[in-house]
Amino acid sequence: MLPFKTLIVIDESSTIAIYRQIADQLIVMIRDGVMKPGTFLPSTREMAALLDKHRNTIVAAYEELITQDWIETLPRIGIRVSLNLPVIKPRSFQESGKKLTYSSPAKFSFKQNIPGLTTSAYSLKRSSIIINDGFPDADLAPYDGMLKEYRKLLRGAKIKKLMYLKDFGGTAALKESTVHFLNNSRGLNISTDNLLITRGAQMAIYLAAAMILKPGDNVLVTDPNYLIADSVFKQMGANLIRVPVDEDGMDIEAVEIALKSFKISLLYVIPHHHHPTTVTMSQSRRTKLLELIKSYQLPVIEDDYDYDFHYGNSPVLPLASSSHDSNVIYIGSFTKLLAPSCRIGYLIGPADFIIQATNLKRMIDLRGDTLMEEALSVIINSGELDRHIKKSKKIYSERCDQTALVIKDQLADVVDFTKPQGGLALWLKFNADYPLADVIPKAQSLGLILVGGAYYQGTDQKHNGIRFGFASLKEAEMYRAVELLHSITVLSKKQ
Amino acid sequence: MLPFKTLIVIDESSTIAIYRQIADQLIVMIRDGVMKPGTFLPSTREMAALLDKHRNTIVAAYEELITQDWIETLPRIGIRVSLNLPVIKPRSFQESGKKLTYSSPAKFSFKQNIPGLTTSAYSLKRSSIIINDGFPDADLAPYDGMLKEYRKLLRGAKIKKLMYLKDFGGTAALKESTVHFLNNSRGLNISTDNLLITRGAQMAIYLAAAMILKPGDNVLVTDPNYLIADSVFKQMGANLIRVPVDEDGMDIEAVEIALKSFKISLLYVIPHHHHPTTVTMSQSRRTKLLELIKSYQLPVIEDDYDYDFHYGNSPVLPLASSSHDSNVIYIGSFTKLLAPSCRIGYLIGPADFIIQATNLKRMIDLRGDTLMEEALSVIINSGELDRHIKKSKKIYSERCDQTALVIKDQLADVVDFTKPQGGLALWLKFNADYPLADVIPKAQSLGLILVGGAYYQGTDQKHNGIRFGFASLKEAEMYRAVELLHSITVLSKKQ
CATH class of the missing domain: 3.90.1150.10 (Aspartate Aminotransferase, domain 1)
Incomplete structure (x- = not known):
């Protein structure tokens, strides 16, 4: 008998069930020819004793192997490796050896020093x-409604058809619902031609930046600014020109000076609850900024990720809802309204821009989560999202x-x-x-x-x-x- | 009484329920001051007659408005617009008018002619x-198992913690399960340091290309080749150099000639069931290609999107499983194993490459779908995915x-x-x-x-x-x- 005790290594701390660990290692032995077809295995009782595990664990492991046709039971005789193995070992065309597939760092050149996260080590505990x-608080998220819709949708034939169609930047139903939602809540007046559904506001920022910026372009941002937006602009090879932000938001006089001094290809602004400082831009600055946008024909990304949660008084409408000569690309997200893992956002802009942005999006993310998009559409239309x-x-x-x-x-x-x-x-x-x-x-x-x-x-x-x-x-x-x-x-x- | 019949426009073909359409339009009238606080509304019976709809539809619309505090019922008197409206109209800081937000095309310059889809118009019917x-067939997809896991996960506190943590390219559990799955099925020998979870293979292709390519670089691809990969490489400013593909896969002699004639920055290859031609590369060509990879230190994207579905005989192991001096970036996807809407893929490479690719991924897609990632991990570990x-x-x-x-x-x-x-x-x-x-x-x-x-x-x-x-x-x-x-x-x- 093989020295199973040494051959089978069990990691008690793994997330993989122990019976699976045993089954997987037995499969490897069969595949590798360590156990040949016809070889008898120890009984479940013997194997349990060998590995010092409960017999039920071994029974579960063997059942797994039987289901997968790796082993077979001969009644009253024993359990042996199947004479006809389910798959022959995948053919290696080179000696593979046991060494790591990626034992050395990459030898080819690739982009270095992409800004990442500086985090101290932590271990997540129950009390953390x-x-x-x-x-948002995921405990409040309308998961019940979403899962109910998932089940309903999966019972129908339509969702499967939608999954097989090419993605045009969101399902037709979600695009219609989102237009309705945005026009009602934000005073926009857009059609589905102005809308692209993305994976959260982050993808919308990336797409807009990739569409507009060339290396060497200047981008106006606040100091400080949403850090990952800064990273995106730098990734496109752009220079950041920073203007102050105070209790009334981005300093628009500084913006005007910058516009007079430099060729600016893009301005990035968060008018509601600026990230990171949380300030909201005053009405007079908004009016002034709109004037500048029109007189300089300045392309703007308006990141309005937090519009729906305004407490003190009623929110001010976005820049995008006012007259801006089609210069404002408007970005927002349903993620803040649902839960961090439900990443559905949107990019709003002129129809010609949206066509190209949709083409670019498809290269990065072939399609959205059709099921989640359709379910979200239902809870928007039913009023559940508003409630x-x-x-x-x-x-x-x-x-x-x-x-x-x-x-x-x-x-x-x-x-x-x-x-x-x-x-x-x-x-x-x-x-x-x-x-x-x-x-x-x-x-x-x-x-x-x-x-x-x-x-x-x-x-x-x-x-x-x-x-x-x-x-x-x-x-x-x-x-x-x-x-x-x-x-x-x-x-x-x-x- | 207001001319509700003209004011309320109902679109029977909309996906938005009719009662919602009525409710929404009443809200707009209240918000815009067309109906002032204290104004009485027609009774549900009268309104039903006015709009030629069933009374229950009007009851549902009014109930929606009552829930949202827009209107209030005075028992035995009637229904009126609430004296204390729930939100004051969002303040517009400019005359907004009724014109379209994006009435003109964009005036700023942006990337044009990004390759998209040429599709003839079609309408989706039940019989289509x-x-x-x-x-894959979404009817076979393990949705039941996934939804069961969703519900289980949502009952615990852990999933919510995981959602709030920064994303490091997939949840820790899914990364561990994926490493296990790939090492077992493909003869890889990687650790979680070599792995980044992406939204399908498409995002992995985009990230790898963005990491490796500079404008003007040459990329070797087959003729024909997976069209969206070609688009990605062109988007990075690279030139495509095409080599033939025949019944044994990519023509490796042509690859060698190209390597002698040009500086090649990347080779893109689909060894199993090449897209679009479906051919599988012969063992002798794989061996030859690996020699070239090592002698030229040639960076390679191996797109193995279809490895798990091999029928005729056992699949050949990927290039990435053999000795390649850490030059092969390996890409695959769980999407083909689940359903088109479940977009979870992976990018495998040297650890230093993966760190930077993870940072880049975060700029494009802040985090994955934590819930789906954890559920997938469970069904990998339980053996349900293998079955x-x-x-x-x-x-x-x-x-x-x-x-x-x-x-x-x-x-x-x-x-x-x-x-x-x-x-x-x-x-x-x-x-x-x-x-x-x-x-x-x-x-x-x-x-x-x-x-x-x-x-x-x-x-x-x-x-x-x-x-x-x-x-x-x-x-x-x-x-x-x-x-x-x-x-x-x-x-x-x-x-």
């Missing part, structure tokens, strides 16, 4: 609290108020912030005595994982701030998070 | 048969044989093809008497939508061929499709 940079927005807006507004109160109370000497008019995060500027490069790893060692913070830490120390996503935190988690931050800052104050 | 270019592959491979193999027989019988004078050793499509080369530019629109007018064909039609007339995806066709559909093609070709033979 994750502070994200402004995502969900209304309900969660109320909850997030309360969480915003309460988080602001608690942080003001507990961390007054540590952080400075202004309660935003909307959105899902606070922008906490840490006092220089508490460098985030120290605070973040300390927090992570205590189970407080500041994901939103990792954006700003290290890359640009002059902005010693983090996004504190309050929307996804239950009351107790928020209190605990602030308490942990408090205890860390007491200990880590720079002397 | 769609011939795709090689997708599904085994089951569907048997069905597809039969469909392949049968489709080949029927086409040989019915279209012998019309098309030429070789039954492939695997994969989900046949490559039908139409006789020059039957130009696909004629056949495809005629077929579409009869409800036979040749989606796979649209790739090759028009763009490159010398390849008068289409991919005929047989895997997703039930027997009756396949017979009907061939019958329709037969009747069309009888009528449309060029004189």
Whole structure:
């Protein structure tokens, strides 16, 4: 008998079930000819003893092998490797050996130093609290409605037909529903020709930038700005020209000076709840910016990722809803209305631009998730999405108020912030005595994982701030998070 | 009373429910101040008569408005516009007017002529048969298992934590399961450091090309080649150098001549069931190609999108599994194993390459579908995916044989093809008497939508061929499709 105890290595910490680990290793032995057709295996009882596992585990492993035709049972005789194996070992055309497929680094040249994430190591525990940079609470997400629609859709024949058709940037039904949703909520007046469905706002930013920018072009952005947008523009070979952002949003006088001084190919602006600072642009600046857009025929990406969650007063309509001579590319996302994993966003622009952007999108992402797109369309049309927005807006507004109160109370000497008019995060500027490069790893060692913070830490120390996503935190988690931050800052104050 | 009959326009053909259309238009009237707070609405009975709709439809519309606090019921008096409206109209900071947001084409410059799809118009009917270019049958897809896992995962707290963490190119569990799956099925010997999870193989091709290519670089591809890969390379500014493909796959002697004549930055190869021609590369050519890869240190994208469905004999292991000095980037997809809408693929390469590719991926697609990734991991680990592959491979193999027989019988004078050793499509080369530019629109007018064909039609007339995806066709559909093609070709033979 083979030395199964040594041959079969079981990793108790693996996510792969133990019976599967056993079955898989037996398959490899059969495939590799270590166990030849006709060889008898130990009985389940014997194998259980050999491997020091429960017999039921072995029974499950053997059943798996029987289902797959690797082994066969001869009643009253035993279990043997099948005489007709289900697949012959895939033919290797070279000696494969046991060495790693990728034992050396790449020898060919490829793009280096693409900006990534600087994160301290952490292990996720049951008690870990994750502070994200402004995502909705997945517990509130309309998953029940979505899954119900999935099941309904899968019972019909239509969804399968839709899956086989080429993708034209979203299913027809979702495009119609989204147009309806945007025209009603944002005062846009668009048709489906102006719309491309994407994987979240991020893909929309990438596509718009790839469509407009050439290497050497100048892009106007705020200082600081949404970091991954900056990375995208740099990836396209563009230069970033930064203008300040204050409590009224992007400094439009600085924009005007830049327009007079440089050839600007694109302006990127987040008018509602600017990322990362959460400020909302004032009406007078919007009016002035629109004038500049028209007089300079300036292409603009308006990233309005957070429009639907505005608390203090009614939201101001997007730039895209006003007269802009078709210069504003408008970007948003359903992700913030659903859950982080439901990545459906949109890119709005002139019809000729959308045709080309759709062609480009197909090269990157052949089609969307047809099932999710159709289900989302149903919950938009039924009004479920509107009700969900209304309900969660109320909850997030309360969480915003309460988080602001608690942080003001507990961390007054540590952080400075202004309660935003909307959105899902606070922008906490840490006092220089508490460098985030120290605070973040300390927090992570205590189970407080500041994901939103990792954006700003290290890359640009002059902005010693983090996004504190309050929307996804239950009351107790928020209190605990602030308490942990408090205890860390007491200990880590720079002397 | 307002002229509701004229004010409320109902589109019976819309996917939006009629009660929603009525509710939405009433909301707009309230928002716009056409109906002021305190104004009484007609009773449901009166409104039903006015709009010529069933009273229940009006009741549903009013209930929607009541839920949203736009109107309120005064018992025994009537229904009026709420005195305290739920949201004040979003403030426009410019006269918005009623004109289209994007009334003119874009005035700024953007990338033009990005290759798209040339498709004849069609309308999807219940009886339509769609011939795709090689997708699995969604009716066989393990949706039940996936949805069951969705529900289970959503009951736990872990999935929500995973959603809030930054994405490192796939969840840790899916990366582990995929490594296990690939090492077992393909003789790879990789770790999770060599793996990036993508949205299907398409995104993996895009990322690899974007990482490796600079404008002006030369890329070696077959003639013909997977059209969207060609588009991606051109999008990166690369030149395509084409080598022939015959019944043994890519012509490796031609590759060697090209390597001697040009500086080649990348070779793109599909060794199993080449797209579009379905040929599988011979062992001797693979061996020769590996020698060239090593002697020229040639970077290669090996697109192995169809590895798991090989019928005739056992599949040959990928190039990536043999010794290649870390030069082969290996690409594949779970989409072909699940359903067209479940887009999860992978990019395999040296660890240093994968780090940068992951950073680039995040700029395009901030995170994957955490829920789908975790569910897929479970069905890989439980063995359900292997069982599904085994089951569907048997069905597809039969469909392949049968489709080949029927086409040989019915279209012998019309098309030429070789039954492939695997994969989900046949490559039908139409006789020059039957130009696909004629056949495809005629077929579409009869409800036979040749989606796979649209790739090759028009763009490159010398390849008068289409991919005929047989895997997703039930027997009756396949017979009907061939019958329709037969009747069309009888009528449309060029004189």
